[in-house]
Amino acid sequence: LGYNLRNPLFKDLKVRQALSYAIDRRSIIDGVILGIGRPCTGPFSHVSWAYNPAAKNYEHDPDRARRMLDEAGWKDSDNDGLLDNGGKPFRFTILTNQGNNERIRAAEIIQRNLKAVGIDAKIRVMEWQAFLEQIDKRSFDSIILGWSMGRDPDLYDIWHSSKTKKGEYNFIGYANEEVDRLLVAGRRTFDIGTRKKIYHRIHAILAEEQPYAFLYVPDATPIVHKRFKGIEPAPLGIFYNFNDWRVPKDRIEW
Template sequence: MLMLVSVITALPIGAAEMASAEGVALPAYGDAFVDSSIGDASTLIPILASDSASHGVASLIYNGLVKYDKDLKLIGDLADSWDILNDGLKIRFYLRKGVLWHDGHPFTARDVLFTYQTMCDPKTPTAYADPFLQVQDARIIDDFTFEVTYKKPFAPALESWAISILPEHLLRGKDIVKSELARHPVGTGPYVFKSWETGAKIVLQSNHAYFEGRPYIDTYVYRVIPDSATMFLELRSGTIDRMGLTPVQYQRQTNSAYFKNNFAKYRYVSFSYTYMGYNLKNPLFQDVRVRQAISYAIDKQELIDIVLLGLGQIATGPYKPGTWAYNEAVRQYPYSPTKARELLAQAGWKDRNGDGILDRDGRPFQFTILTNIGNAQRAKCAEIIQYRLQQIGIKVNIRIIEWASFINQFINQRRFEAVILGWTISQDPDLYDIWHSGKTKPEELNFVSYSNPEVDKLLEKGRHTFNIDERRKCYFRIQEILAEEQPYTFLFVPDALPIISSRFKGIEPAPIGIDYNFIKWYVPQHQQKYVHYN
């Protein structure tokens, strides 16, 4: 599942680095885990959300039919097992028995069919419908057997059923957009919704009847803290248990004996990247030479050194380096203001009046970069890019906007010239929703309005074959085209830098990340801090 990222929290990892060792103690039930983020959730019906905050909280409330294990392999969640039949065109899921919704109602195949129908309903404003529109037939065999047949081979088919399953008995016949479940969700997951104080906190309680066993931690609290500096002060004072550190905090502010004794730090390459995207409907950015020039004018290593303090690597496309779909042999854009000026001149942009700003047809080359409040890294990137583009005669303005307004009023309505944002992507390399020309409508994810017939065909081919070598060829070629056309200037792949109170035990870093076994995290009895969290 693809998500716009408002803040980087714990993401999939390659290697982890701990600053303090865990002691050995017996697991015990109790205590609260106080998490933190700069942004509030938008809805707790996850199929309606595209932000990381909503999905992070909802992942503790709901389950899919499948999920990724610690080694990035798909395993059963609400599905006990499945058969793949008819050369991959049919999947028959055998569902867990005895699973209860949080209100005590039994989970059955009817909930799965209802979720599928809701995803396909054109009245449902979801960015994740496309995989379900590939289904030719979906049917209930019995209460605990569900079967789907696809029109043609669809490589991400199994992964798509990691989507959160919704309660049919609470949503059937109702407008999902207006449902009270958006604010008071009912799921099957390890935590049960308790309360939501908008802009402040969301509180969940452990599900004692959870089918994988009662979580050790009794209470999960999602605190909304608008800026990283305040968040860090709260971490130091002990009022929150986790945050995503900034590079400065990681490198310079958490090396004291206090932090080493009371917290564990982690560092790993995230499954995410930061980019500057262009509104390709804007005449300024319709000439590929202009986009290439801007990419040459931005020193990506400078961004990594200044913004990330070296804790990241240059991005060349939409995949994490080292993964099977990543193509390292694409066109690069090393910092070259000379090359940038040459390309701009070829595109007709010259300083004709001597004011230091390029112009064409009597109009100066200037535009505004938008990004979101609360992400200091993006704001700093915008400032550095503003300076670098000024050096080649482009005037850049910067506007920083509150996250919800940024998405709803600017991104979804295509009211922007350029944006600095980040994507976190799923394990499957299918990027149809971001790059296909058919995904440019409001609230869809190709908000830069990119269109390339060859990319469209490759995206379709890549998702409709199970042959990994054929898929790799498709995604390698897509990256070559994106590298040439630069609908985004790909900036960097950051390291994720979470820090967690060391009283929490059972954290086992793995390729998928650190949150995959959250229900097994615990605090030894003698270290527990909260009897009841208020």
């Protein structure tokens, strides 16, 4: 769940953290992908060497979410069940795309979670091209989407503050000087030990700042016919050695 950080609602760190405590990731995993996955704490999958196991984790805690929102100035001043601040209700729209039932169901669970702490989240589902146009125009409050990461953990194009222009991938408008420096440093060395420290720090910062409410990483369940040989499953998928796959001559079927 990515927040448009240009929106005043999401500029307060405490508010973003409260939203993350309000969201029940386990219910999303169980209800959307049948439990075949695990909660996500940041931009790196748990199978990546860049993953930081010590990064902050947001267990579902609606009471804590309510306290943090209250501390941030959001109170139900008129007892209508909806938080407000200075007369403005806490209301925003979650944007996602048609044709992806997992994202739509996740949005519905998040909507219920947020309602329980006094936040009115509307869901808007758009055709794919229209969805992309809204992102390009930065015309959204929040969005649900997913990232597919490669074997290298370089995320410069997603998180560097210079990548916020139309058509670029830092569409939420995230900016952090330390993250910028680390992203550049991660590109300038081949030493895995050094890079690991760099990306662990990036993971820790993003987990703390919650520019996204990171939701879940699905487990892959590929099925391949037993005639195929040479398949070597790896943490980031099975297709990395696709050129080595083969079917023995005596198993070829026409």
